[in-house]
Amino acid sequence: MDSNALRVTVEEKTFPAVEDRPEQVVLSAVDLNVEEGSFVVITGPSGCGKSTLLNIAAGLDEDYRGQVAFSQANAKLSFMFQTPRLLPWRTVAQNIRLVLDDDCPDGDKRVAAILDRVGLSEAATAYPERLSLGMQRRAALARAFVVEPDILLMDEPFVSLDDPSADSLRTLLIELWASKPTTVLFVTHDRTEAVMLATRLIRLGGKPAAIVQDTAIELSADERLDREKVLAYRMRLFDND
Amino acid sequence: MALENNTIRTGRVGRGITGKVLVGRLGWTVISFLTLLVLWAVVAAIMQSRLFPGPLEVGDKLLSEAASGELFYHVGLTLGRVAAAFIAAMAIGCAIGIALGRAKGADLFFDTWLIFFLNLPALVTIILCYVWFGLTETAAILAVAINKIPNVAVTVREGARSLSRDLNEMSEIYRFGFWKTLRHVTLPQLAPFFAAAARGGLALVWKIVLVVELLGRPNGVGEQLHIGFQLFDVSMILAYAIAFIVVVQVIELCVLQPLEARANRWRR
Ligand SMILES: Nc1ncnc2c1ncn2[C@@H]1O[C@H](COP(=O)(O)OP(=O)(O)OP(=O)(O)O)[C@@H](O)[C@H]1O
Numbered sequence: 001m002d003s004n005a006l007r008v009t010v011e012e013k014t015f016p017a018v019e020d021r022p023e024q025v026v027l028s029a030v031d032l033n034v035e036e037g038s039f040v041v042i043t044g045p046s047g048c049g050k051s052t053l054l055n056i057a058a059g060l061d062e063d064y065r066g067q068v069a070f071s072q073a074n075a076k077l078s079f080m081f082q083t084p085r086l087l088p089w090r091t092v093a094q095n096i097r098l099v100l101d102d103d104c105p106d107g108d109k110r111v112a113a114i115l116d117r118v119g120l121s122e123a124a125t126a127y128p129e130r131l132s133l134g135m136q137r138r139a140a141l142a143r144a145f146v147v148e149p150d151i152l153l154m155d156e157p158f159v160s161l162d163d164p165s166a167d168s169l170r171t172l173l174i175e176l177w178a179s180k181p182t183t184v185l186f187v188t189h190d191r192t193e194a195v196m197l198a199t200r201l202i203r204l205g206g207k208p209a210a211i212v213q214d215t216a217i218e219l220s221a222d223e224r225l226d227r228e229k230v231l232a233y234r235m236r237l238f239d240n241d
Numbered sequence: 242m243a244l245e246n247n248t249i250r251t252g253r254v255g256r257g258i259t260g261k262v263l264v265g266r267l268g269w270t271v272i273s274f275l276t277l278l279v280l281w282a283v284v285a286a287i288m289q290s291r292l293f294p295g296p297l298e299v300g301d302k303l304l305s306e307a308a309s310g311e312l313f314y315h316v317g318l319t320l321g322r323v324a325a326a327f328i329a330a331m332a333i334g335c336a337i338g339i340a341l342g343r344a345k346g347a348d349l350f351f352d353t354w355l356i357f358f359l360n361l362p363a364l365v366t367i368i369l370c371y372v373w374f375g376l377t378e379t380a381a382i383l384a385v386a387i388n389k390i391p392n393v394a395v396t397v398r399e400g401a402r403s404l405s406r407d408l409n410e411m412s413e414i415y416r417f418g419f420w421k422t423l424r425h426v427t428l429p430q431l432a433p434f435f436a437a438a439a440r441g442g443l444a445l446v447w448k449i450v451l452v453v454e455l456l457g458r459p460n461g462v463g464e465q466l467h468i469g470f471q472l473f474d475v476s477m478i479l480a481y482a483i484a485f486i487v488v489v490q491v492i493e494l495c496v497l498q499p500l501e502a503r504a505n506r507w508r509r
């Protein structure tokens with residue numbers, strides 16, 4: 001057994017023609033080996049197929065040629081979507097409790113602990129639609145972590161937040177990730193965010209899209225929280241753009 | 242920059258507006274109700290006809306029917322039939338609606354059937370049920386339910402078609418399984434459609450039940466109306482009609498509205 005948690009191989013992913021739009025080959029010859037405990041960030045131009053790749057890895061999309069292999073049988077997945085996708089008719093605490101098994105012995109305690117961790121203890125009994133978007137995202141993050149996933153998939157989970165909220169969520173994510181090492185696949189447009197979070201950065205590009213860049217990011221946990229260092233690293237990495 | 246007076250908007254809290262609106266609404270209901278009564282009394286006084294009794298005569302009739310126990314007996318029986326037919330129609334209609342909304346092939350196939358039953362006149366269903374199953378209680382309730390099922394199915398199908406894919410993916414990722422998904426994800430999304438079906442359903446069911454009773458039952462409000470018709474006893478017809486309207490309004494206010502408020506408490 002190697003130290004890879006996950007291997008996603010997409011020989012070809014095609015979306016069939018719809019009405020006025022011809023058939024589209026979105027991904028081709030993508031082979032992604034994800035090392036156990038690494039934080040892999042995927043970037044690339046809008047519409048290139050990042051979400052498609054993540055959906056394939058999650059098993060939500062099965063219409064592709066290729067395969068997804070996990071090192072562990074029955075690996076536990078979490079997915080943090082671009083929108084929070086909380087159940088509006090259940091309270092924040094119920095939303096999080098629901099992803100644990102009903103007969104999970106310390107379920108309520110785990111929910112309380114994770115809510116405390118993301119700073120939502122006060123909002124536990126509130127319905128999601130009465131919270132700000134930032135708080136809903138926190139709840140979604142808590143839900144993703146409470147199951148203690150083997151693999152965490154995140155599709156632009158912090159877009160359309162103001163900078164301070166997004167930053168505090170990123171810091172929270174780094175802390176959560178550090179306290180319980182998890183394999184993460186994270187999609188984003190934001191290069192600063194990418195450098196701040198990634199241990200390995202993957203760029204998709206071309207049409208159909210393939211991996212065009214694959215770089216390790218060597219920053220310590222402290223350096224990641226230092227904005228100057230992150231920006232400098234980003235400058236070096238993407239020099240002129 | 243100076244703030245012009247006419248661009249200032251003041252918040253509502255502390256101005257006593259909410260309270261006033263509520264009292265105003267109740268007041269209007271009372272006024273409108275009294276006006277209707279007075280209008281009725283005036284027209285009856287002008288007509289001076291046995292076939293157009295005034296509110297006092299109808300009220301008398303209502304009291305005497307209530308005193309003899311007849312009123313409660315018949316209204317109770319009719320309500321029982323309404324409840325039975327309503328529950329059967331909701332259960333079967335919802336099941337059909339969800340199935341059709343989820344399975345595209347079934348929907349295409351059964352659409353024609355649904356249109357057929359939607360357009361089948363209530364009277365035809367009632368007559369056929371009595372002819373085929375005899376003048377029995379079961380036939381009566383079946384006839385009412387069959388009239389109602391297609392409406393419920395169509396309403397609920399609309400809901401099942403618009404179920405959120407996003408939430409479905411979420412429940413798939415977190416391995417909710419069938420029952421958890423049904424209870425926490427699917428049914429809450431369908432709740433507004435159930436409510437709409439129930440609302441329209443009750444209104445339709447209680448009207449059809451009266452026809453069913455009139456045509457083939459030895460008791461119930463419909464049968465009393467039939468007797469009133471044969472005797473040209475308009476007081477009796479109106480007394481039963483009013484009693485029924487009151488009962489239906491009470492059910493609406495005390496059962497349906499609180500249920501709906503509970504189901505909607507998570508909304509902003
Ligand atoms: N269900 C679908 N049917 C047809 N085409 C689709 C479908 N979903 C996505 N596509 C197409 O596939 C391509 C890749 O979409 P995808 O959502 O994966 O892009 P993305 O990289 O996540 O973009 P963004 O950064 O804007 O989120 C796009 O060109 C899109 O139009």
Ligand SMILES: [Mg+2]
Binds near residue numbers: 051155
């Ligand atoms: Mg996307």
